[in-house]
Amino acid sequence: MSAEEVNDNKRRFLVASTSAVGAVGAGFVAVPFIKSWMPSAKAKAAGAAVKVDISKLEEGQMVTVEWRGKPVFIVKRNQKNLDDLEKQTSFLADSDSQDSSQPAYCANNVRARKEQSSIAIMEGVCTHLGCAPKHLPDLNNSFAGSLGDDWLGGFFCPCHGSKYDLSGRVYSGMPAPLNLPIPPYKYLSESLVLIGEDEEKA
Secondary structure, eight states: OOHHHHHHHHHHHHHHHHHHHHHHHHHHHHHHHHHTTSOOHHHHHHOOOEEEEOTTOOTTOEEEEEETTEEEEEEEOOHHHHHHHHHTGGGBSOTTOSSSOOOGGGOSTTOSSSTTOSEEEEEOOOTTTOOOOEEEOSTTSTTGGGGOTTOOSEEEOTTTOOEEETTOOBBTTOSOOSOOOOOOEEESSSSEEEETOOTTOO
């Protein structure tokens, strides 16, 4: 083997070795850089906004989505439900939602962004000890019939018996001290809701 062939083989070996070492080094640099693009644990805990298509939601139905690690109830009420909300005010602890957590645009009788809206959006976490209330929209449910003469549909917490109406307003004398919280939200269209963000970027 000539000296020229030996040098050529050495050159190839050195180029290959240098390329391999360079690739490994680039990997060590790239991994932290790419990780920096990913949301931090703090950002994940804050929770990104959630888009929900409500076009197939029928009257009396409820869907649950997750936002910031909590269940959020989206309920479609019928006209009777909306009419009944006014009848329930004397049974409620905070009928005007003055002490409860909701955006200013939901501080109304239906606790919704649009006045007389059939859609109600609220966090599905009892304000007593954080249990998940059950959706009992009317008296057709055999269990709902045992909730008293003042029951016109709403939510019942099975843990300690707190009752809420279909706007998430708590009844008087319940273990739960406050109405169900309402997250910020806005309509992107008639059938698409964005939960977790509104015009104020809440």
